[in-house]
Amino acid sequence: MQNQTLILIQCQDAVGLVANVAEVIARHGLNIITMREFVDEENRKFFLRVVCSGFPDSSGLLENDLTSILPAPARVTINPARQKKIVILVTKEHHCLADLLVRHFFNTLNADIQAVIGNYDLLKDFTEKFDIPFHYVSHEMKDKGVFEDQIATLISGYRPDYIVLAKFMRILSPSFVAKFENKLINIHHSFLPAFIGANPYRQAHKRGVKIIGATAHFVTNDLDEGPIIVQRTKSINHSFDVPNMVTAGKEIEKAVLSHAIQLLTEDKVMLQGNKTIVFE
Amino acid sequence: MQNQTLILIQCQDAVGLVANVAEVIARHGLNIITMREFVDEENRKFFLRVVCSGFPDSSGLLENDLTSILPAPARVTINPARQKKIVILVTKEHHCLADLLVRHFFNTLNADIQAVIGNYDLLKDFTEKFDIPFHYVSHEMKDKGVFEDQIATLISGYRPDYIVLAKFMRILSPSFVAKFENKLINIHHSFLPAFIGANPYRQAHKRGVKIIGATAHFVTNDLDEGPIIVQRTKSINHSFDVPNMVTAGKEIEKAVLSHAIQLLTEDKVMLQGNKTIVFE
């Protein structure tokens, strides 16, 4: 990873894009190691992720040269920050948080956890074991706007790349979401779009489903409607009551969330409307 | 299977049911090989499936003795028909039908396919290769009631245990469904309750999901709301357009439907309200 250049491109599709991009890259003395592209035929959009060996003499010049051969407006990113900064929001449940903290502690999470913010203080001691600051911001006896402002101020202080809702059980207002556009990642405890909203396991039990699942997604204003990054399911049977589902579901939730964070921190996820392109 | 007795029991839960049932079974000279039970705590219902070696001298007497020790009203079934009779309804797609016909031809489907009924005649030749009668009943230029009556009459002539909607693309009226209560099995091409109704793959594509799936379920009056028997999912990614999803989905659909039919014909499925108990 040390001597590599990562290039991300997102623009309108056109004839000859791969060839033109490859020519510019070669001209700058870089050698392509892996290249993944996708054309969204419906929307005529082009997505490219290239890993090259070597560094350009000037990233700015490379960016200019790439932009000049792409249909405007193009988004060209060269060597985005390798180590993303993340802030984690929690309520009472520990499983997703603990999974991320342990990975962080052993340097297998490709990100720096800046802080954990909880609307309860139940996970404070655990978080502090790992020398990560924990901010307790209660939502109780407080206007929702005030609560969100307090959290937003804390978050902004860390200037994170992503804010991870690791089982944060408060619904966020549109103005909060707008402040952190494309940075809020949520784990929803169902295979969306099934069981949107509250108590998905209770809904699932009532419906008698034979699978449960979890979904990691970007947060947008529409509840549980943001672009999906990762989903996974697990078979269950009639003997699963709601607590059994919750227990089994937690294993999926933490695996799905970690996987999504991994993909994001490796810059393998691109956004197009309400969907993601994931170059896994 | 030859020298075995299958006993199915469904009743209110009560203290000592397993012991009492086991005692009656032993008194009738049968030896329990496998016993699976389930208690639906919420509804206080008891479900039991017992396989015994040997035959009772009198099934009627055994049934009476079992019923007498169970809370009334109890449903006791002893040695239900081993080889179920099924009628298959199709439209244009072949994959589920073909899978069932091939299994039937090689005697690995635990059922007798009596006939196939299609609202198109596209699958007639294929069906008849396997010496199964195919009835073509068009829905075109015809009142829905008339169409359904024609089909219902055909079905009733075969007195089937189950009617399998193997990608039958017409919505059935409540009166039709009522005629064949607990006998209509449908394969829905999504992991219900996501994407109820028409064009689930188009809905799934639009939503940008990362999994697709299929659901085999009993048909009730509420569209796609009947008790679920089997569900399975498969991971996909952004590169799947709707036709790719359809192709991948067909593999799941036929696997899920065959599996559900297998379970039904082995009397491993019991109904409780809008759910199934599946003793797999």
Place this chain on the structure above:
Amino acid sequence: MQNQTLILIQCQDAVGLVANVAEVIARHGLNIITMREFVDEENRKFFLRVVCSGFPDSSGLLENDLTSILPAPARVTINPARQKKIVILVTKEHHCLADLLVRHFFNTLNADIQAVIGNYDLLKDFTEKFDIPFHYVSHEMKDKGVFEDQIATLISGYRPDYIVLAKFMRILSPSFVAKFENKLINIHHSFLPAFIGANPYRQAHKRGVKIIGATAHFVTNDLDEGPIIVQRTKSINHSFDVPNMVTAGKEIEKAVLSHAIQLLTEDKVMLQGNKTIVFE
């Protein structure tokens, strides 16, 4: 769980066992909640796991009454210790250990972790964060017998129900294994019996497999040949080099080991020769 009695039975198979057992249970005033049995037809062995509501007046009397109706020699266990004691052995890798420690910390591991023993001290600080004693016993410049004696003495001091080899990378001698018969649980990083022995991911890469996996098993004298408890696999492709396989494999390893420990601590695993019966 508070007012329940768990009964485990293992004996030669015979006619009427379920009925007789159920009768004894009822006679002692207990009501069967769930009953799982299995008959190993090949070896004519009978396995039963019964959960009852209520407590017997005398467990000893119940055990005697059950033993008296079973073919000798029968193994009858009534209410085995609910909270198992475990000791964990590690080398350098943290993922399985961390997973167990976190579950223990939040009381979702159905066991008491007594201590961690490492032949390196790399995981000492992490372990002690959770107030679990860590014993560092180096294997270096030391006779294998001496090393194992030191470990065995430490283990014995804790009188654990299970000793979990959470990526413990030393091969244990037959005499050590004999000391802790049926108590040593290992996680092997392949889907056994493929890739027995060292460097399974290197072997897997060389062979060009399209799946990797992990196996939790009891340890016997034959390397990686003990009874298997849980196995799981994951699809990979040509782009996985050995480090990628190792990373992906760790996710499976920790999930498989946790699952196996869960099953063991809930007394859902029974041993028969070189196999396990798992009443999941």
Place this chain on the structure above:
Amino acid sequence: MQNQTLILIQCQDAVGLVANVAEVIARHGLNIITMREFVDEENRKFFLRVVCSGFPDSSGLLENDLTSILPAPARVTINPARQKKIVILVTKEHHCLADLLVRHFFNTLNADIQAVIGNYDLLKDFTEKFDIPFHYVSHEMKDKGVFEDQIATLISGYRPDYIVLAKFMRILSPSFVAKFENKLINIHHSFLPAFIGANPYRQAHKRGVKIIGATAHFVTNDLDEGPIIVQRTKSINHSFDVPNMVTAGKEIEKAVLSHAIQLLTEDKVMLQGNKTIVFE
């Protein structure tokens, strides 16, 4: 697919290959739709699969131009036959054959089944239902060399791209294998390299595994050692006896084999030593 050009390249790795290839493609008036590459770092090999819209004026010229910019010796293939020809070899089991015949009948198998050859005649009637010639060549009372010569002569008459061993239960000699190098595809009923050779399900049962699987692979001289194309597994438990494993295994076998054939006929599989690169 109609107006597309498929280009496959396999050669030593070198700096600038993607850029140079993309330049040649653009110069010939083709537009890249999808490009998948892989570099085998260990062996310094480069693999590329490009789908372009449009046709080159001259495929020969395009091939020459591509070859001239690649390290010699390079293998360049432009628009390989879209509809592969296959011959299927069977013994007694129908499930893999039936699956392929049904797909072929409904034009969802991207290949022409030329003929089926069986060393028993049990599957003759079934095959002929689909108007595919069935050749019965018994191995009984016959020298192995004679038997193989008869089959080889039949196969050669059809000039197939692939010969599919759809549960063909005779071991083929090195000279037979040599005749059809890189064309013989086998389905092995275990997750190789576990349970090489005969009776894998019996071996699996004896070992008490908790997963079974199947492997589609190229046939080489070493039994079950050829390059793996597709593998899949399924969880089982202690209640599976050998016949249950066989039944469950058949579902995996046919799915795995169909999937492998699909990949081969879409030219998505490349060979490198004893491994495959699969651009799925």
